[in-house]
Amino acid sequence: GAVVSQHPSWVICKSGTSVKIECRSLDFQATTMFWYRQFPKQSLMLMATSNEGSKATYEQGVEKDKFLINHASLTLSTLTVTSAHPEDSSFYICSAYRDSTYEQYFGPGTRLTVT
Amino acid sequence: KQEVTQIPAALSVPEGENLVLNCSFTDSAIYNLQWFRQDPGKGLTSLLLIQSSQREQTSGRLNASLDKSSGRSTLYIAASQPGDSATYLCAVNRGAQKLVFGQGTRLTINP
Numbered sequence: 001g002a003v004v005s006q007h008p009s010w011v012i013c014k015s016g017t018s019v020k021i022e023c024r025s026l027d028f029q030a031t032t033m034f035w036y037r038q039f040p041k042q043s044l045m046l047m048a049t050s051n052e053g054s055k056a057t058y059e060q061g062v063e064k065d066k067f068l069i070n071h072a073s074l075t076l077s078t079l080t081v082t083s084a085h086p087e088d089s090s091f092y093i094c095s096a097y098r099d100s101t102y103e104q105y106f107g108p109g110t111r112l113t114v115t
Numbered sequence: 116k117q118e119v120t121q122i123p124a125a126l127s128v129p130e131g132e133n134l135v136l137n138c139s140f141t142d143s144a145i146y147n148l149q150w151f152r153q154d155p156g157k158g159l160t161s162l163l164l165i166q167s168s169q170r171e172q173t174s175g176r177l178n179a180s181l182d183k184s185s186g187r188s189t190l191y192i193a194a195s196q197p198g199d200s201a202t203y204l205c206a207v208n209r210g211a212q213k214l215v216f217g218q219g220t221r222l223t224i225n226p
Contacts, residue, residue: 006158032212043204043216044159093158097212102147102166104212106159 002028004096006107013084013114020080021110023094029074030096034104035067038091050077084114117142117209121217129225130197136190136220138205143183146208150179150190153202153219162203163190195224 003026013019023033031052036044048058048069056069066088068080077096081088091111095104118141128134138148147166151159163172163179165188171180178191188205202221206214 004158034212034214043218044206044214046213046215049211049213091156095159095214101164103149103161103164104214105161106151108158109156111156 002096002098002101002103002105004094004105004107006092006094006110008110009108010111011113013112015085015114016083018080018082019084019112020078021092021094021112023077023079023096023107025075025096025098025105028096028098028100030077030098031074032097033071033077034095034097035069035077035079036093036095038093038109040091044093047079081112084112086114088112089114117145117207117215119205119207119215119217121203121205121220123220124218125221125223127223127225128195130195132195133191133193134195134222136192136203136205136222138188138190138217140186140188140207140215142209143186144209145183146210148179148181148188148208149206149214150177150188151204151206153204155202159204192222197224197226200224 007022033050035047048056050071052071058064071077093109095106150162165181176193202219204219206216
């Protein structure tokens with residue numbers, strides 16, 4: 001089956017620092033990946049679409065200068081939370097779109113806590 | 116704007132019962148609908164994907180139906196087991212593979 005990994009699985013950082021989260025598709029190539037965030041007891045909200053070789057497209061209300069996305073290769077996308085603040089604390093989940101099955105496969109998520 | 120609603124928000128049933136989870140969406144112009152399972156603190160596991168042209172999909176004890184015209188989907192779980200306890204999310208593909216998620220149904224199966 002299709003496997004997507006995320007690293008780290010959890011991270012604690014101080015307010016004002018930046019944090020990078022990696023999303024990898026392990027056994028398939030993904031030209032498109034997605035980043036979501038999930039607050040406690042709430043559903044997933046799409047933040048941005050990550051496209052290999054081009055700029056990410058952000059959903060309305062998501063600050064692109066705060067959430068930097070780089071889709072460096074067909075198997076890797078990174079999300080950098082810049083100048084993190086406590087309100088950025090959340091569960092961040094990525095997904096990778098597999099063309100052959102029309103499905104998105106989700107990573108295990110990264111829990112970010114900003115103190 | 117597409118909105119997805121799941122009812123009920125939480126459900127608790129004894130082991131062995133059959134159950135139905137509901138999902139409704141406001142805009143019938145969807146490409147497909149997907150049901151996921153999420154365990155606490157974990158990512159999502161895809162259960163079933165229904166294309167807009169399909170009426171249902173089955174996988175083991177799970178059966179998902181789609182009525183695009185009425186904006187509804189159901190997930191039927193037969194002979195429920197304690198291991199089925201999780202949050203179930205439905206999501207519609209509004210285009211360009213962008214998924215809009217419901218709030219989820221938190222299911223508890225009591226032994």
